[in-house]
Amino acid sequence: MRYILVTGGGGQLGTALAKHVWPDGYHVVTSDAADLDLTDTAAIVARVAAGHDGQPFAAVINGAAYTAVDKAEDDLVTAWAVNALAPAAFAAACRAADIPLVQVSTDYVFPGDKDGAWEVNDAVAPLNVYGASKLGGELAVRTGTPRHVIVRTAWVVSATGHNFIKTMLRVGADRPTLSVVADQHGSPTSATDLAAALATIAVRLVERTDAPVGTFHFSNAGATSWAGFAEEIFRQAALRGGPAPAVQPIATADYPTPARRPMNSLLGHSAIERAYGIRPRDWQAALSDILDELLGVPA
Numbered sequence: 001m002r003y004i005l006v007t008g009g010g011g012q013l014g015t016a017l018a019k020h021v022w023p024d025g026y027h028v029v030t031s032d033a034a035d036l037d038l039t040d041t042a043a044i045v046a047r048v049a050a051g052h053d054g055q056p057f058a059a060v061i062n063g064a065a066y067t068a069v070d071k072a073e074d075d076l077v078t079a080w081a082v083n084a085l086a087p088a089a090f091a092a093a094c095r096a097a098d099i100p101l102v103q104v105s106t107d108y109v110f111p112g113d114k115d116g117a118w119e120v121n122d123a124v125a126p127l128n129v130y131g132a133s134k135l136g137g138e139l140a141v142r143t144g145t146p147r148h149v150i151v152r153t154a155w156v157v158s159a160t161g162h163n164f165i166k167t168m169l170r171v172g173a174d175r176p177t178l179s180v181v182a183d184q185h186g187s188p189t190s191a192t193d194l195a196a197a198l199a200t201i202a203v204r205l206v207e208r209t210d211a212p213v214g215t216f217h218f219s220n221a222g223a224t225s226w227a228g229f230a231e232e233i234f235r236q237a238a239l240r241g242g243p244a245p246a247v248q249p250i251a252t253a254d255y256p257t258p259a260r261r262p263m264n265s266l267l268g269h270s271a272i273e274r275a276y277g278i279r280p281r282d283w284q285a286a287l288s289d290i291l292d293e294l295l296g297v298p299a
């Protein structure tokens with residue numbers, strides 16, 4: 001049996017990685033905050049070294065993070081502990097055990113001032129504490145262990161956990177109109193699709209010493225704004241008897257938040273397709289699967 005340690009077992013991605021159908025012989029071992037506190041670097045190193053059921057881990061996927069973007073502005077130390085120092089501990093432990101590490105990062109490492117999609121070698125310049133702390137995690141992994149893959153993703157959504165779809169459905173049930181920013185652009189990502197991509201990468205890293213390493217981007221295909229995303233959520237929700245409030249497009253300036261966010265965080269997929277043959281499906285199709293789970297299949 002090949003055991004893969006997955007952190008953030010209670011989060012969107014960790015849940016999807018546990019549900020993913022892995023190849024025969026692979027088994028996911030999840031950890032959550034209750035059994036492995038990621039602010040405790042010694043505990044991280046010990047956990048990776050301990051392996052599972054008398055065997056060393058075959059790989060680690062660090063799916064946990066401090067993801068509360070606005071709260072991070074006032075909680076710098078915890079954000080950096082979880083998003084930067086914990087990945088450093090995973091890198092050190094994976095290097096010592098000679099096993100691959102898959103680290104998940106974010107579109108928020110980019111400043112958002114590009115016209116087209118961000119490619120993997122574009123210059124990073126985070127606008128907020130969350131993005132800066134995630135960049136710290138990238139640097140720790142990139143310099144800490146050679147057998148690593150960093151996958152930047154964006155706008156992660158699923159039927160479980162906290163995310164934009166669930167917020168829109170909850171708030172949309174109570175209000176006739178929702179104001180949503182229309183000038184921030186990006187690509188929504190199904191946690192299920194992301195999990196499948198990460199599983200492909202992890203298996204290849206485990207089985208082939210010549211598997212591509214480095215930094216890649218994964219999101220669902222296509223681009224939208226948060227307002228465009230909200231409109232499509234409600235269009236598809238209405239087909240399932242869900243809420244259908246009007247979406248009022250607004251400017252970022254009219255929706256003040258503690259953290260600044262990138263105006264364009266669209267991610268380019270050419271690197272992950274070239275290295276791993278991964279081609280994401282459209283975000284609207286991924287959304288449809290999530291709404292099937294949340295609201296039922298349309299009549």
Ligand SMILES: NC(=O)C1=CN([C@@H]2O[C@H](COP(=O)(O)OP(=O)(O)OC[C@H]3O[C@@H](n4cnc5c(N)ncnc54)[C@H](OP(=O)(O)O)[C@@H]3O)[C@@H](O)[C@H]2O)C=CC1
Nearest residue numbers: 008010011012013033037038064065067104106153155156
């Ligand atoms: N959500 C998004 O829109 C995006 C996410 N990403 C990245 O994707 C990855 C997965 O995100 P996602 O699944 O959405 O995140 P979630 O917020 O759904 O889950 C994060 C998980 O991290 C755990 N965690 C947080 N702090 C600690 C800690 N101190 N010790 C142990 N566990 C901790 C949480 O546990 P608990 O709940 O128990 O605190 C939770 O299970 C992360 O690396 C994130 O940065 C990238 C781009 C977009």
Ligand SMILES: Cc1cn([C@H]2C[C@H](O)[C@@H](COP(=O)(O)OP(=O)(O)O[C@H]3O[C@@H](C)C(=O)[C@@H](O)[C@H]3O)O2)c(=O)[nH]c1=O
Nearest residue numbers: 067069106107108154155156164167179180181226255
């Ligand atoms: C709820 C709500 C949000 N918004 C805006 C705020 C923000 O610009 C945008 C999305 O809101 P969220 O709270 O989901 O944004 P946020 O938590 O910043 O989402 C980010 O999370 C981190 C973890 C990432 O890595 C990013 O890829 C991204 O997904 O929509 C509205 O305009 N109207 C609303 O009613």
Ligand SMILES: [Mg+2]
Nearest residue numbers: 067068069163
């Ligand atoms: Mg959020």
